[in-house]
Amino acid sequence: IGTAIGNDWKFGDSGGVYAGISGHANGSIFRRVTVSAIKYGAYGSPPTSGNVFIKKTATSTATMTDNDGNLVTLVTSDSICDFPAVSNVRLNTAFDNSNKVGTCAVPAAAAVSLGVAVDNTTGTAILDGASVRAAIGMSSANLDTQIGNIPTSVWASTTRTLSSFGTLIADIWSYATRTITSGGITVAEIWDSLLTSILTSGSIGKLIKDNLNATVSSRSTFDRSTESVVASNMVSEPPTVTAIRQEIDNNSTKLTSILADTNELQTDWANGGRLDLLLDTVAVPAGTNTITITINDGTDPISDVSVYIYDNTDAVFITNKTTNTSGVATFYLNDGSYKVRLKKAGVTFTSPESLTVFGNTTDIYSGETVNIGAPDDSDVCRVYEYCYEQDGSTPLMSVTATAMIKSIPYDYDNKLHSTQSTTGIYDATSGFLYWDIVRGCRVLVTITELGISSYVDIPDASTARLANLL
Numbered sequence: 001i002g003t004a005i006g007n008d009w010k011f012g013d014s015g016g017v018y019a020g021i022s023g024h025a026n027g028s029i030f031r032r033v034t035v036s037a038i039k040y041g042a043y044g045s046p047p048t049s050g051n052v053f054i055k056k057t058a059t060s061t062a063t064m065t066d067n068d069g070n071l072v073t074l075v076t077s078d079s080i081c082d083f084p085a086v087s088n089v090r091l092n093t094a095f096d097n098s099n100k101v102g103t104c105a106v107p108a109a110a111a112v113s114l115g116v117a118v119d120n121t122t123g124t125a126i127l128d129g130a131s132v133r134a135a136i137g138m139s140s141a142n143l144d145t146q147i148g149n150i151p152t153s154v155w156a157s158t159t160r161t162l163s164s165f166g167t168l169i170a171d172i173w174s175y176a177t178r179t180i181t182s183g184g185i186t187v188a189e190i191w192d193s194l195l196t197s198i199l200t201s202g203s204i205g206k207l208i209k210d211n212l213n214a215t216v217s218s219r220s221t222f223d224r225s226t227e228s229v230v231a232s233n234m235v236s237e238p239p240t241v242t243a244i245r246q247e248i249d250n251n252s253t254k255l256t257s258i259l260a261d262t263n264e265l266q267t268d269w270a271n272g273g274r275l276d277l278l279l280d281t282v283a284v285p286a287g288t289n290t291i292t293i294t295i296n297d298g299t300d301p302i303s304d305v306s307v308y309i310y311d312n313t314d315a316v317f318i319t320n321k322t323t324n325t326s327g328v329a330t331f332y333l334n335d336g337s338y339k340v341r342l343k344k345a346g347v348t349f350t351s352p353e354s355l356t357v358f359g360n361t362t363d364i365y366s367g368e369t370v371n372i373g374a375p376d377d378s379d380v381c382r383v384y385e386y387c388y389e390q391d392g393s394t395p396l397m398s399v400t401a402t403a404m405i406k407s408i409p410y411d412y413d414n415k416l417h418s419t420q421s422t423t424g425i426y427d428a429t430s431g432f433l434y435w436d437i438v439r440g441c442r443v444l445v446t447i448t449e450l451g452i453s454s455y456v457d458i459p460d461a462s463t464a465r466l467a468n469l470l
Contacts, residue, residue, distance in 0.1 A: 001033065004048050006041030039063040287334030291355070292362045294328050295342065297369050301327025305367070306343040306392075314339040314352050333357050343393040345386040346370045348430050351393060370427075374462040375436040381458050384434035385466035387426065387450060395431030399424070400448040406455065409440040 036055045038047045044065055054060055062074040089095060089102025112123025295305045305323040309331060310316060318338070321329035335358050342349040347367040355363055375382050383403070387396045401424035424447075426433045437443060441458045445466060456469040 001035045003037040003039055004035040004052070005039045006045035006047040008042045009045055010043050037061045037063070040065055042069075287332055287357075289333055289335065289357055290360045291331040291333050291357060292328060292360075293323075293331065293340070293355075294326075294362075294364045295323050296327050296364065296366055297347075298366050301325070302344065302347060302367055302369070303327055304344060305329075305347070307331075308341040308343070309333065309355070310339040310341065310352065312337040312339065333361075335359070340365065341393070342367060343391075345388070345392075346372075346432075349393070370430045370432045372432075372434070372463055377436075378462075379438055380436045381439050381461055382434050382436050382463045383445075383456075383458065383466055383469070384432065384463065385447070385450075386431045387433050387447070388431050395428055396449055397428055399426050399433060399450075400446075401426065401433055401435075402446050403435045403437060404444045404446075405437070405441050406444055407442045408438060 032051060032053060033048075034053045034055050035048065036057060037060060038054070040047060040063065042065060054062075064072050064074065066072050083096045083100065086100055086103045089100070089104055091102055091105045093102040094100070095102070106119050109118055109121050109124045112118045112125055114123055114126050116123040293307055295302045295307070301323070303323050303325045305327070306320060307323065307329045308320045309318045311318060318333070319331060321331060323329045336356075338355040338357065339352040340355050341352050342365060344367070347369050349365065349367040353365050355361075370386075372384055373382065387399045387401075388394060389396060402421050403424065404421040422435055422437070424433045424435050433447070437458050439458050439460045442455060443458065444453070444455050446453045452466075452470070454470050456466070458464070459469070
């Protein structure tokens with residue numbers, strides 16, 4: 001039988017005791033009564049009586065009426081399930097017979113980036129320029145104006161900072177001219193540099209040309225109570241506009257030669273000249289890998305070696321360090337290929353070396369230390385110097401070097417006499433130059449290529465570097 005249902009006789013009816021289905025205890029096993037489900041009557045009448053069996057199926061149920069007249073379906077323990085956590089159920093969704101409510105907030109597709117999976121779809125939100133401007137509350141015109149005001153604001157901040165510390169334009173000019181002249185840069189060289197860019201909009205030369213009158217006027221406030229920094233070719237009073245214009249006219253041939261590209265500037269500034277030295281001080285951002293470079297002479301570490309890192313083309317300077325007493329310099333670079341230039345007076349290196357970075361990297365480079373040696377005679381001092389190009393590492397091809405003896409403490413083996421001149425011995429491979437001169441002499445040392453012409457006193461030592469005697 002599918003479902004056994006009790007009758008609907010009401011309370012007190014004599015017929016209400018009769019069940020819908022009855023079984024007999026003395027019936028044979030082949031005549032027993034089996035039902036798939038039972039349902040009590042609306043007023044509690046039983047659906048079965050006697051020997052009745054429930055069929056063993058997954059859908060077997062028993063329905064009764066509670067004391068409030070409501071139907072109640074009884075279930076087996078098989079119906080109990082393992083419910084998910086409330087954080088994994090959509091927000092405000094009731095489950096577990098309304099005993100639990102979900103708390104998982106699922107955003108709308110319009111609030112999710114385009115193409116990102118969300119719910120049963122993908123996001124549709126797109127961030128564009130207009131949205132950014134709207135978010136920061138700036139119109140296109142206003143934003144462009146603010147960007148355009150940056151140079152003016154930076155200059156205003158700089159001058160305000162200078163003036164707040166009492167620094168005057170005259171002070172800045174004084175320091176600049178003192179630094180330029182003490183560094184050996186001549187007025188002619190400065191002039192040549194300015195003329196190279198006099199026609200280039202935004203350059204220093206062009207700004208000086210366009211603002212000549214204003215510049216001269218500002219110089220008239222120069223505070224002459226400060227340290228004198230007037231160069232040998234400057235007059236005691238500020239030049240007039242007429243005089244400056246005349247100077248420009250007098251040097252017009254220089255401008256003509258520059259515009260005709262005679263390569264004099266390239267020779268002086270490029271290919272290891274002043275421009276390369278200036279560029280060497282401009283560093284680009286480094287990376288995150290730790291690079292340990294060790295410099296030695298094959299056995300012992302070499303300290304105070306200048307280590308310069310360039311890109312793989314050996315054209316773009318990145319960073320530089322100096323080796324410590326252990327001959328080690330540490331850098332931070334990204335993965336890639338680099339060139340390494342090594343410089344130290346008295347040591348020759350292969351230049352450039354190659355460096356490959358893949359994660360933290362350790363590399364070792366070797367240099368050959370120039371053997372200074374010492375004279376055989378104990379009365380003689382070996383005076384030496386290194387002669388390099390402006391890059392500080394390339395030996396000069398040749399040098400013209402003499403040492404003229406001006407005074408001598410005694411007649412040295414009847415060989416050296418006052419006013420006698422001796423030529424320095426030069427090695428073009430290493431850039432090493434030296435003389436063996438009796439100790440106590442006063443000599444005039446001249447090295448034409450290095451611009452040196454000075455009197456020095458020869459010390460009572462076996463060796464001495466010329467740079468320490470000047």
